[in-house]
Amino acid sequence: MTLPNTIPTELIDSLLSGYQKPEDLIGENGLLKQLTKALVERALEAEMTEHLGHAKHEAVTNSNGNILPSL
Numbered sequence: 001m002t003l004p005n006t007i008p009t010e011l012i013d014s015l016l017s018g019y020q021k022p023e024d025l026i027g028e029n030g031l032l033k034q035l036t037k038a039l040v041e042r043a044l045e046a047e048m049t050e051h052l053g054h055a056k057h058e059a060v061t062n063s064n065g066n067i068l069p070s071l
Contacts, residue, residue, distance in 0.1 A: 015031060018024065025031050049055050 015035075019031075023030060027033075045056065054060050
């Protein structure tokens with residue numbers, strides 16, 4: 001995965017469009033917490049996909065040719 005060297009200014013402007021006070025960024029439900037949660041969830045989902053060898057909710061065929069239901 002290749003990441004850009006910088007985050008686009010337009011994205012930052014969009015994320016900060018509702019900013020009014022420091023709590024909007026670092027408060028209990030602030031932007032930082034929301035971004036951290038989203039990034040960690042994406043990373044964990046990618047790790048599980050790599051570990052299991054298939055995407056979430058994707059039907060899997062076992063060695064006998066049986067299709068295992070997705071959970």
